[in-house]
Amino acid sequence: MSVALTRRRFLAASAATAGLLAAGNLQAAPFKTTLKKALIGTPDEKTLTAWKAAGFDGIEVSRQWDVPLDKASAARELAKSLSMEIHALLFGWAKFNHPDEAVVAGDVAQVKQALAATQAYGGSALLLVPCRLEAKVDMPQPWDFDIEFDEETSHVTRVVAGDNGPYAAYIAEQNRATDASRKAVEALIPVAEKTGVVIALENVWNNFWVKPKLAANFVASFGSPWVKAYYDIGNHVKYAKPQEWLETLGDLIVKIHVKDFEVDKSHAQGGKFVDIRDGDVDWPAVRKCIDQIGYNGYMTIEGSGGLSVEERSRRLDAIIAGK
DSSP, X not given: OOHHHHHHHXXXXXXXXXXXXXXXXXXXXXXXXXXXEEEEEOOOHHHHHXXXXXXXXXXXXXXXXXXXXXXXXXXXXXXXXXXXXXXXXXXXXXXXXXXXXXXXXXXXXXXXXXXXXXXXXXXXXXXEEOOOOOSOOOOOOGGGOOOEEOTXXXXXXXXXXXXXXXXXXXXXXXXXXXXXXXXXXXXXXXXXXXXXXEEXXXXXXXXXXXXXXXXXXXXXTTOOTTEEEEEESSTTTTTSOHHHHHHHHGGGEEEXXXXXXXXXXXXXXXXXXXXXXXXXXXXXXXHHHHHHTTOOEEEEEOSOTTSOHHHHHXXXXXXXXXX
């Protein structure tokens, strides 16, 4: 075969491919990972039908962890009949660092119930925030954190460069919370294994585990496939870029929340949450990182409720496309 003929065939094939792309008959595939779309809400027929029509694949159930198991199973079947999936359950805050052991035991019991409910819903993960800082102590500004910690215990030894005296009480609370949370979560692992539901620890504004390396070390310290990370893209932007969080957490990530944040050092909270694609998150860089760590799964929008369901779907499509 002549070089000229080979070149003609190549050009013809290229032109045909371009025509298919223009016609919408062939999608470019720049990423090797597959991402699904979801929102957080109540799995009733009206909601599921509307979200399916808008282009979503599934739903994360919000806080309905104490639902009767037969009702959760019925919701699973309803979603399935509408070609939707209940992929996770949001439990939210626990009080595993509470000084009263009875309070801790009560929350552990509730999470056990939530794991059973997640199984009945057909979900694969339960979003759990193990505790939050309740004590009135001084903390560094988000951008001043410079954490060092013991990799064996996840205990923090410093939170800023230089004098840590002003933050001694915070360091003590961080380490106490780590030990208390580990004890509680370890007690839950057998239930997670029995139900087949992953305990997904979320990075959230609880003022603990605020840097990627510390958060990853804590999650990995359980050494269990039943304890993973629920990574929220918009949370902790003020502490580190989402790309750093993604690269550091890596294959510890089992689910992803989609939010956006606008950093403002003059703001009391270090900035504010905004609609997705309206903040400081570099979405093309985030999509590239998601691909690099090999995450396949749900991208669940949390917030952006001022936008229509259709607009949220369009914006998430753009994020998944790497735009």
